[in-house]
Amino acid sequence: MLQIEDLQVKVGDKEILKHIDLEIHQGETHILFGPNGSGKTSLLMTIIGYPQYKVTGGKMVFKGEDITHMPIDERAQLGIGVSYQRPPTINGVKTKQMVQICAKEEVDVEALAAKVNFSEFLERDINAGFSGGEIKRSELLQLMAQDADLLLFDEPESGVDLENISLIGNMISELLQRDFKLNREKSLKKLHEERTKMGLIITHTGFILDYMTADRGQLLYDGELTCASNPREIFTCISEVGYEECVRCAV
């Protein structure tokens, strides 16, 4: 479980997250909505542990460990994984090598890559000249190898063409144990109860909800979580009246 209590974060002198409270229980996936600049990516980066996001108050606990000031690599090893929106290119580091780095043990990189239709990119430098959709598939591939327990997605559908959006949606669903494939040994209800993976997904378009279920929607407005509800309901509300409505709740 991820537990965030009264989290306050500054970048430089600017306060960007104010008193965030959030709990993601084992097996839960939350969708994070909010207008541009509301602090969604900042919240993700703070959970991952980017040092420029200075925690000035509150705490974060993951799997019973206080991670508030834990180094970024230790958090990754503890089971926090992320799919970035714009990851950097690293010249000379092949995608294949990156996947291997993510996995703690030997993995069949080729087989994983085939699942996200990414085999032909394995020998390319990571993120070098990748299109929006290629970046998303590369990030997913790395997450698959990492086998993290808390998966953070920063706009996984942005820049993805129609052909790949269902592939990406379905893969995220599978990673978060939310796919409904028939299983002979266990009922789907039982599988639901046994879910362990946690997810937090930033979305602008809400398209991702066409491919997967989610337990809760969170709305971040001006550095505060102002509303938590059924994700579909929040999405429909935003689609109908826009984020202006949030102003009322924020006051």
Add this chain to the structure above:
Amino acid sequence: MRGLDEKALQAKEKKAGLGQDIDLSAYESKPILHDYVEDIGTLSEADKRRMILAGVDATETDRSGTYIQKDTTAIHAHSKQEGLEVMPIKKALEKHDWLKDYYWKLVGVDTDKYTATAQLDLHDGYVIRALPGSKVIYPVQACLYLEKEGLSQNVHNIIIAEEDSELHIITGCATAEHLRRGLHVGISEFFVKKNAKLSFTMIHNWAEEMMVRPRSVGRVEEGGLFLNNYICMKPVKSLQMYPTTHLVGKGAVARFYSLLVGSPGCEMDVGGRIILKAADTRAEIVARTISNGGNIIARGDLVGEVPGIKAHLECRGLILNGGTIHAIPELNGKVAGVEMSHEAAVGKIAQEEILYLMSRGLSEDDATATIVRGFLSVDIPGLPPQLKAEIDRAVAESDKDMM
């Protein structure tokens, strides 16, 4: 020969245009005799270990021939393949008259005091030649080994890829573990004839007080390809070289790749010059330099003399732990219709890249090492896998020292 001696004598005191001047009299140059070694498997384990670092394998696995020179003496030279000749240059000069058509034909004997010394006080060196049409698939290995403290090792190498031949050479210069101080003067002349392909990969493993002054020039004829890779990642006191290649035949191609790491106290002034003199010739110079406290000057010079040529120069430097990198890329287009470009960058490791790798579970040190290895890994088209493996090994080895 007498003419050469006269010219050399006149240049005996001539300082080089670049690099710190070296007092040659501070080094011994009397011949050091070593026995000829019939079976290189019998070399001492310590020597073998040092040679392996420079890519020279005493088991000769995946090698088509070997030349080893210890101090001033050629201790082994042989070819395992038909159509390939590997011989010590001194003997070859006595035996083969044709060699005079190559000896000092590209490098001027009066270039500076180092070329003069290599003529007046030549120790030995190798002649490696692929006969017309012969394809030497496995690389030939050559090692210039320095054991005697304070020695000036003066060598002259001639490499000839005859018409339609293919030749790959890995040459390592190495010093014995105990050796600290010495001077290496190396003349190399490369002849790539019509439609021939030559790759020359040089891995240097010097010692902390070594002075190194290679002087090399290549000439590539019509349809020929010359790949020249230079790797120097171990400490060296002073290294200055500016290898030059002339593309004289239609469609000739030359590619220079160099990987340099400058440790504290080390001065490297390394360049590459390619002169494109014929139609449809292509040239590429790629340099990756890392300063770890040393001072590196990375030069590159492309000269386009006829229309329709294409040339590109890329020089990237990382300053890791102090030191300096001075990138000097030059393009010289002498007529209309040339296509030449360069990119140069000197910087540091991007924090963003380190954090990206750390968020995948790598420690900060491992993330840095991964980025540095990536920076040094350059894809070299046309290089045989064995040589690629040697370069990767040299990179991995330097990594241990750097971090």
